[in-house]
Amino acid sequence: MIIDIHGHYTTEPQALHAFRDKQLAGLADAARKPSSTDLGISDETLVKSVQPQLKFQTERGGDLTLFSPRAGGMAHHVGTEKVSLEWSRICNDLIHRICRLLPDNFVAVGQLPQFPGVSPKNCIPELERIVSELGFVGVNLNPDPSGGMWTDPPLIDRHWYPIYEKLCELDVPAMIHVSSSCNPNFHHTGAHYINGDTTAFMQLIQGNLFKDFPTLRLVIPHGGGAVPYHWGRYRGLAQDMGRPPLSEHVMKNVFFDTCVYHLPGIELLAKVIPVDNILFASEMVGAVKGIDPTTGHHYDDTKRYVDQLKGLSEQDRYKVFEGNARRVYPRLDKLLKKRKEQR
């Protein structure tokens, strides 16, 4: 089974964008607020909207995608905390409906109603709702709700502890994923995303988070940002700082996905990062949409790169494509086992 752990709903119906415009317009002029949170999107429209993802899934040989709201769309820095909550619930509900309509293709991962300067504790009710009531198997946690201003504390600060406690209690992992950037220095998918990944990993080295939360699991997307390329730097910095080897200090709890859009990058990832820490993902339809003229295939067809890896045993292949995902997302594993029994 091929599980893609990183897909966003980037092909939303126009009605969702229209709602968001009205919601934000309502901040300036209350008369423009949306009259209802019912978007009037039919099941048929939802199914139609994800045909691009389904087409790629089939063509590329994938089976199941962990599907979450558009990362750039979370925009936690926009509006108010109340706006963020309303927006998160609506986005999560759409994901939930898609995953019920197409349960063989999509399993739900959620968005949290974060807001800069506000305790992540306030996200707990929505986290409980999507996991306990709606059956979501994971969640995206934005390490920079300010959208490129980086005004909240680092991930190792106690500020974040309430959400970690709840993640451990619910036994769901978080993907550390920034949203859009309102800082003109940071192109969102070209700089802010990758910087967010790199920054988060270094924060984890600096702290001792997994001593306090030994069962917490964090997925760092986009192949871990710059980390595998600079693996020597990170091993060396940890060593200079008197931290234990990374294998003990962070790599029991931190996982990287395979959203790296060329073969040499995936080869490096597989060479330096233990296979138990690598989870297959493509983030399609996402950051890079084009076809690589040097291969004739989409840049984000990452399965092709993993398939080309030399020296990956059948057991390793199973781990990257399925086993690690089932281990890191235990609620996904339970769901798949239950479905198998029911068939």
Next chain:
Amino acid sequence: MIIDIHGHYTTEPQALHAFRDKQLAGLADAARKPSSTDLGISDETLVKSVQPQLKFQTERGGDLTLFSPRAGGMAHHVGTEKVSLEWSRICNDLIHRICRLLPDNFVAVGQLPQFPGVSPKNCIPELERIVSELGFVGVNLNPDPSGGMWTDPPLIDRHWYPIYEKLCELDVPAMIHVSSSCNPNFHHTGAHYINGDTTAFMQLIQGNLFKDFPTLRLVIPHGGGAVPYHWGRYRGLAQDMGRPPLSEHVMKNVFFDTCVYHLPGIELLAKVIPVDNILFASEMVGAVKGIDPTTGHHYDDTKRYVDQLKGLSEQDRYKVFEGNARRVYPRLDKLLKKRKEQR
């Protein structure tokens, strides 16, 4: 000849630190200002202070290091513009003295008196002084003088054009190098440095800077941040944005150094980045000081990694270790030719 294009003066005499303390203390209490900018550091003390660098240079088989003030020490965000200017002149003067005392080992690269929110135009007098009067062959340009707040405009903004004009006129390259971070999210050498590199490269993709400055040469240190690892992402983003291929759009003007502290990283760099764009560097004594237990050698002994590259022809090796440096830093080339003639 083995030229290391990236070394900082990280072993400064205590008198320099004492001066800096007094200088900054003077902001709060004018009575504590240093009485003089003469630090009273003897030539003997200077030569003694760089023995660690000389030892590594010899042991590792290097010949010459392009030597600049400590990058983290620039701290452009601290104090006032006047403080930044006084500090830059003092740091540059020390570098100048070391390079005159040990001309076979060190060639000078400078620090600019940048200050957040202030036009880089104000750095031109110091740039002219160090290049035209003191013979510096390059300069470090901080893309984020705010020290991790990223409040100045991106590098492609006209804000930066006066300094680019002068760099072109003087025919000296700039290394795009951030300084220390006052944002607790960004560990300086583990996140801010690498993010700065990644951010700068993406800005260059977004703009069209080299159409306006076809002879401008920018060196992105630390192996180009995350860029080579995500080379497919950057090629794909440029393509999606309708930019020319990176080879035409930026790679005639942008160069990466080899400050990547493990062999697989250097292998990736050499695989995806054209050899004409790679310049040997180690940044010793710098970010990572320890010995890699998996090799028994210092993490930052990057020459070992380059030496182990398979498929690097003698011509390519010459380019990485010497030829590219002489091309990117033409004043270095002139200096070396002149010295050869004089012998």
